[in-house]
Amino acid sequence: MAAMLLDIGGVEVGYGRTQVLRGVSIQVAEGTHIGLFGPNGHGKTTLLRTISGLIKPWRGEIRLRDELISDKAPREIVELGLIHVPQGNQLFREMTVLENLTLGAWTERARAKAKDNFERVYALFPRLAERRSQFARTLSGGERQMLSIAVGLMCEPRMLMLDEPSLGLAPKLKDEVAEAIGRIAKTGVPFILVDQDIEFLMGLTDQLYMIDHGEVVLEFASGQALDHRQIMEMYFGTV
Amino acid sequence: MTVDVPAIIVSGVVLASLYAMMATGLALVWNTLGIFNFAHGIFMTLGAYIAWTISDEAGLGWGLAGGFAIAVATMIGGGLATYGLLVKPFQNRKDIVLVVVMTTLAGSFFLENTGRLIWGPRLKQLQRVVEGTVQPLGVSISAHELVIIISTPLILLALYAFLRWTRTGSAIRAIAQNQDSALLIGINVPRLYALSFALSAGLAGLAGALLGGIRFIVPNMGSEPLLKAFIVVIFGGLGSLGGTIVGAYVIGLIESTSTYFVGIYWTNAVMFAIFIFILIFRPTGLFGRN
Numbered sequence: 248m249a250a251m252l253l254d255i256g257g258v259e260v261g262y263g264r265t266q267v268l269r270g271v272s273i274q275v276a277e278g279t280h281i282g283l284f285g286p287n288g289h290g291k292t293t294l295l296r297t298i299s300g301l302i303k304p305w306r307g308e309i310r311l312r313d314e315l316i317s318d319k320a321p322r323e324i325v326e327l328g329l330i331h332v333p334q335g336n337q338l339f340r341e342m343t344v345l346e347n348l349t350l351g352a353w354t355e356r357a358r359a360k361a362k363d364n365f366e367r368v369y370a371l372f373p374r375l376a377e378r379r380s381q382f383a384r385t386l387s388g389g390e391r392q393m394l395s396i397a398v399g400l401m402c403e404p405r406m407l408m409l410d411e412p413s414l415g416l417a418p419k420l421k422d423e424v425a426e427a428i429g430r431i432a433k434t435g436v437p438f439i440l441v442d443q444d445i446e447f448l449m450g451l452t453d454q455l456y457m458i459d460h461g462e463v464v465l466e467f468a469s470g471q472a473l474d475h476r477q478i479m480e481m482y483f484g485t486v
Numbered sequence: 487m488t489v490d491v492p493a494i495i496v497s498g499v500v501l502a503s504l505y506a507m508m509a510t511g512l513a514l515v516w517n518t519l520g521i522f523n524f525a526h527g528i529f530m531t532l533g534a535y536i537a538w539t540i541s542d543e544a545g546l547g548w549g550l551a552g553g554f555a556i557a558v559a560t561m562i563g564g565g566l567a568t569y570g571l572l573v574k575p576f577q578n579r580k581d582i583v584l585v586v587v588m589t590t591l592a593g594s595f596f597l598e599n600t601g602r603l604i605w606g607p608r609l610k611q612l613q614r615v616v617e618g619t620v621q622p623l624g625v626s627i628s629a630h631e632l633v634i635i636i637s638t639p640l641i642l643l644a645l646y647a648f649l650r651w652t653r654t655g656s657a658i659r660a661i662a663q664n665q666d667s668a669l670l671i672g673i674n675v676p677r678l679y680a681l682s683f684a685l686s687a688g689l690a691g692l693a694g695a696l697l698g699g700i701r702f703i704v705p706n707m708g709s710e711p712l713l714k715a716f717i718v719v720i721f722g723g724l725g726s727l728g729g730t731i732v733g734a735y736v737i738g739l740i741e742s743t744s745t746y747f748v749g750i751y752w753t754n755a756v757m758f759a760i761f762i763f764i765l766i767f768r769p770t771g772l773f774g775r776n
Contacts, residue, residue: 299670325672333670339663342656350660354672402671 250313252277252406252437253298253329257307258317260297267293269461270307275406275439280432282448282469283441285458291441292334294458295408298439299331300324311406326354328405334441335414336391338398340384344375347383347394351401360403368397371427389420396427407431407438413447425451492625494742500631500700502738503638506731507693508711509718510642511686513730516719517662518682521583524590525568526690527712528597532564533557533691534698534707535601538610550613557695558688565687568593569680577679602705612698630699641692642731645685649727658682662725714741717761723774733772 253275261267267290275281283291296302298309300321309317316324339347348368352361369376372393378386383394392412399407412428413421421444428440428451442448448455449469457465508530515523534557539545541553548556572589576582616629649655658678661668669675694708701707714737722733737757744756765771 301666301669321669322672322674325670331670333666337664337667337670339660339667341663342659346656350656350673351671353657357672398667398671 251275251310252279252312253439254310254313255294255298255307256309258294258297258304258309259306260293260302260304262302266305267461268297268304271458271461271463272307273456273463275437278435278437279454280438280440280452282452282455283439283458284443284445284448284455285464287443289459290461291458292410295331295333295410295439295441298324298408299329301331325402326356328356328403329408330399330402330404330406331408332395332399332410332412334410336388336395338383338391338394341382343380343382344386344394345379347398348375348379348401351398352403354402357401357403361401364401364403368400371400371430372397389416389423392416392420392424393427396424396431400431404436407436408441409438410441411443412440413442413444421447490746494746495739496625496627496631496635497745498739498742499635499735500738501741502735503634504693504697504711505714505718505738506638506642506734507689507696508715509722509730509734510645510727511689512712512715513719513722513724513727514645514658514682515686517725517727518658519573519679521573521586522590522716523568523573523683523686524587524712525572525594525597526590526686526715527708528594528601529561529564529687529690530694530697530708530711531601531703531705532597533561533694534612534703535605535610535694536560536691537695537698538612538703539605541613542610550615553612554692554695558691561691561694562684562688564691565684566680568687569683573683574676574679598705605703605705607705609702609704610698611702612695614699615696628700634696634700637696641689645689646727654678654681717757721761721764721771723771726771726773729771729773736772 251274255271255273258268258271259266271290271294273281283294285291293302297304300316300319304317308315311327311329314327316327316329339350348365352358352364374390375393375397378390383391386394396409396412409428412424416424425447432438432451440448440452452469455467455469456463508526512523512526515521537553537557540548540556541550568590572593573586576585576589579585614628614630615633618629619626620629620632622632649659657668657673658681660673661675661678665675693711697707718733718737719730721737722729722731740757740760741753744753748756
């Protein structure tokens with residue numbers, strides 16, 4: 248069997264004494280896009296933070312193309328091209344859009360591609376090009392979300408992890424962000440997309456995982472038809 | 487009674503320059519690492535002593551330029567060591583701010599008494615950078631003080647340019663604004679923490695070497711400026727380097743005015759009264775954001 252792009256094996260982690268993830272195993276094959284959903288506070292963000300090295304797993308291991316990354320520093324994981332776009336407009340607020348994007352190309356690998364990537368993100372989000380000299384804190388919620396994703400793209404990702412990019416966005420903006428993510432998917436960058444909105448995920452991913460109480464409780468192909476009742480059941484149990 | 491306004495301004499601006507150099511370093515570390523370094527004052531003291539040992543005839547007698555250079559270089563190393571020994575081991579703790587108050591205070595006492603052992607109780611004074619007095623704009627002022635007044639803004643401008651226009655500088659600002667995001671774009675955060683600490687300590691060492699030419703060098707010469715630097719940082723507004731610099735000049739001028747009219751013994755009381763009064767109306771300081 249060919250090596251998986253990302254192999255998460257039995258990861259357990261928590262904060263202080265509180266355990267959040269109770270043995271999560273997920274495999275991501277090359278070229279695929281997977282979605283994670285589930286109720287708030289059940290470990291989706293924690294899983295991404297563990298993968299990107301911000302927190303160290305208590306047990307279990309994470310491999311990127313067979314290379315063990317769960318003992319690496321975030322910087323080393325970024326250098327390998329695994330890029331985490333965090334939740335909730337985490338940006339450098341007192342810097343301009345241009346400065347934010349420039350910083351995105353921090354690693355040597357990303358800096359070499361910075362020129363192409365600027366064109367790429369400005370084509371993907373023309374609004375950022377218009378606002379390039381504006382401070383990040385003056386952007387609207389949707390624009391900040393776009394900038395977050397754009398900074399991730401400036402990192403020259405070999406794989407992306409997007410944490411709730413549709414969080415708090417109005418439907419029209421949500422569609423805009425979804426379209427951008429769809430275009431990223433077409434360029435062949437694999438990703439893990441976390442969101443609460445299953446419909447949002449279905450249109451953009453191949454495989455979906457539901458995370459509940461720190462475990463993967465359900466896995467299915469995104470093409471599989473689900474009706475509204477089934478989704479409600481996933482969140483709330485049998486209605 | 488005639489008021490000697492030029493004298494008040496000159497002595498205020500000299501004080502302000504030293505406070506600005508001290509407070510900027512303190513603020514740089516606070517903004518980047520989120521901690522207050524209580525060993526910052528001892529960097530100033532050691533800077534003065536080392537400059538004296540290197541330059542003075544009673545020491546090695548290598549000249550003032552060598553003294554300044556070695557003092558600053560040693561303090562840069564001292565800053566790195568302080569970060570590595572007293573800050574870094576505790577950085578994953580939730581109570582880091584308090585723990586580092588303890589560790590840096592302990593380090594500061596340790597170094598102060600080590601200094602007392604090495605250099606003894608006898609007062610020392612550094613040579614002045616330039617001897618004699620000059621009279622720009624008809625005001626008589628010692629040349630050394632004029633050097634302090636002019637060089638401080640230049641040094642701070644260089645620091646500003648570094649933070650504003652270099653890649654490393656903008657990474658330091660990025661860490662100050664959002665540490666997680668800085669980690670997630672691949673910035674080597676611990677290394678830039680160390681660099682901020684080193685820059686800050688180097689500035690304190692330079693301030694000490696400059697102060698050593700106008701005041702006696704004693705083992706606790708850094709504690710008063712450290713206290714003032716804390717006031718300046720909070721007064722100017724946490725998180726704003728520009729605010730810190732403006733704050734330094736305001737505090738320096740208040741101090742010299744108060745010393746002139748009220749006398750040196752009541753000056754700290756007057757300063758704290760003004761400080762508290764202003765914080766009542768502007769709790770985040772002059773330029774601070776919430």
